[in-house]
Amino acid sequence: MPTRILTICAWGGPATVVLALTGWLIAGVLPIPLGPDSTVDQVVGFYSQDTRVLAGLFLSTVAVCFVLPLIAVISVFMMRMEGRTPVLTFLQLVTGAATGVCLLLPLLLMTTIAFRPGRNPELTVTLNDIAWLLFITPVAPFMIQNVAIGVAILNDKRQTLPRWVAYVNFWVAFSFTPDVLAFFFHSGPFGWRGIFIFWLALTTYSVFLIVMSVTLLKAIRESAEPRAAEVAVAAA
Amino acid sequence: MSRPDARAREELPDFLWLDEEEGLRSAASLGRSNLTEPSQRHTPGEVGLWIFILGDMTLFGVIFLVFMWERRSDSGVFKASAQQLIQPIGAFNTLVLLLSSYLVVRALFAHRIGRVQAAGRLILGAIGCAGVFAALKVTEYFVEVSEGNTPSTGLFFTFYFVLAGLHLLHVLVGTGLLSAWAVALRKGKQWPSAQRLVEGVAVYWHMVDLLWIAIFTLVYLVCAE
Numbered sequence: 001m002p003t004r005i006l007t008i009c010a011w012g013g014p015a016t017v018v019l020a021l022t023g024w025l026i027a028g029v030l031p032i033p034l035g036p037d038s039t040v041d042q043v044v045g046f047y048s049q050d051t052r053v054l055a056g057l058f059l060s061t062v063a064v065c066f067v068l069p070l071i072a073v074i075s076v077f078m079m080r081m082e083g084r085t086p087v088l089t090f091l092q093l094v095t096g097a098a099t100g101v102c103l104l105l106p107l108l109l110m111t112t113i114a115f116r117p118g119r120n121p122e123l124t125v126t127l128n129d130i131a132w133l134l135f136i137t138p139v140a141p142f143m144i145q146n147v148a149i150g151v152a153i154l155n156d157k158r159q160t161l162p163r164w165v166a167y168v169n170f171w172v173a174f175s176f177t178p179d180v181l182a183f184f185f186h187s188g189p190f191g192w193r194g195i196f197i198f199w200l201a202l203t204t205y206s207v208f209l210i211v212m213s214v215t216l217l218k219a220i221r222e223s224a225e226p227r228a229a230e231v232a233v234a235a236a
Numbered sequence: 237m238s239r240p241d242a243r244a245r246e247e248l249p250d251f252l253w254l255d256e257e258e259g260l261r262s263a264a265s266l267g268r269s270n271l272t273e274p275s276q277r278h279t280p281g282e283v284g285l286w287i288f289i290l291g292d293m294t295l296f297g298v299i300f301l302v303f304m305w306e307r308r309s310d311s312g313v314f315k316a317s318a319q320q321l322i323q324p325i326g327a328f329n330t331l332v333l334l335l336s337s338y339l340v341v342r343a344l345f346a347h348r349i350g351r352v353q354a355a356g357r358l359i360l361g362a363i364g365c366a367g368v369f370a371a372l373k374v375t376e377y378f379v380e381v382s383e384g385n386t387p388s389t390g391l392f393f394t395f396y397f398v399l400a401g402l403h404l405l406h407v408l409v410g411t412g413l414l415s416a417w418a419v420a421l422r423k424g425k426q427w428p429s430a431q432r433l434v435e436g437v438a439v440y441w442h443m444v445d446l447l448w449i450a451i452f453t454l455v456y457l458v459c460a461e
């Protein structure tokens with residue numbers, strides 16, 4: 001039944017998007033998250049809203065881990081593309097694992113901040129800065145993952161996945177480049193809450209997860225069909 | 237042309253099958269003869285490439301929009317800041333990139349008719365242009381920073397450094413792609429098999445050129461008016 005397991009794992013992409021966004025809505029990270037220019041009162045106020053923030057953030061920590069099964073399916077199909085020396089597959093696998101940690105750790109940190117909101121406000125602000133900058137700035141693993149997937153698809157003569165998926169990956173990788181600017185700006189469009197940082201990366205990463213899931217699900221169905229045909233022939 | 241997939245083909249009667257093969261073959265030879273009469277249906281590079289090209293340009297377009305929006309509320313500061321930029325360097329860099337684009341076009345035509353040596357020289361010229369552009373860009377950055385204009389000086393310089401920086405990143409990636417083309421030429425890769433790579437690189441390079449023209453116009457010229 002590998003097809004069924006592959007299918008379930010491939011649904012990890014949309015599951016991450018839907019559940020993480022739901023968690024953030026519950027916690028109040030969305031629609032408007034805390035920014036680098038939020039006042040001390042706003043930051044402390046955000047984390048001291050009883051169990052709602054804790055519950056929402058906890059849901060999102062679980063949700064982002066659903067990228068891991070998707071990364072496994074991507075690896076299986078990249079292995080088919082690359083054959084005997086699957087170096088890009090391994091690159092995607094290790095960077096994919098790193099992205100899982102990069103997503104999980106800051107959210108755990110935010111949940112931890114909400115655990116004891118009565119502390120010295122300065123500490124809460126510092127912890128909040130650490131959480132957000134850890135969340136936004138480590139883009140290199142994500143970009144390497146995208147480029148590895150893209151190059152593997154373009155080098156694949158059998159077209160296991162459609163070639164446009166490679167170009168979508170390159171575009172997503174490019175869209176992460178402004179994120180490092182979050183270190184340099186305390187407000188405006190290039191601060192961590194800005195349109196070119198949080199909102200752009202959120203949008204394109206969601207596009208990445210959904211495109212990969214949809215195209216992989218199609219590939220899984222297509223690779224299952226010949227086997228079904230063989231079984232029918234054998235039965236006849 | 238609608239190509240039936242492999243499954244549908246197997247269900248077709250034999251004689252239709254053959255017709256289909258012939259049709260494909262004649263279409264392929266038609267594609268090869270489009271040196272003289274370019275086919276209307278041919279997409280440069282491949283269709284998927286344009287997802288990246290248009291996505292990339294959309295992203296730059298959004299940055300331009302936000303830039304112009306911010307300028308509305310602070311046009312005096314934007315004007316004063318834009319006048320501190322070194323316009324001659326920007327203008328010269330525009331010409332350098334236009335020249336590189338011309339060299340890329342010439343190289344593509346040369347490669348297509350099999351003049352591999354000439355194409356290789358033209359590509360080296362384009363890579364040289366990219367080097368000149370990058371060197372001047374870095375010089376410009378140094379001059380601005382040493383005059384005290386850093387990305388945190390104000391919103392205008394934030395956008396100047398970010399836009400020029402993102403563009404410079406594109407130039408560096410483009411230089412890598414042009415080098416890949418040069419390597420393919422050195423290996424003697426002939427036209428039909430090299431077409432997708434070469435056209436893709438050329439399209440990407442023209443996009444880099446086009447984006448710089450937009451940046452130069454908006455940041456150096458429009459804001460200084």
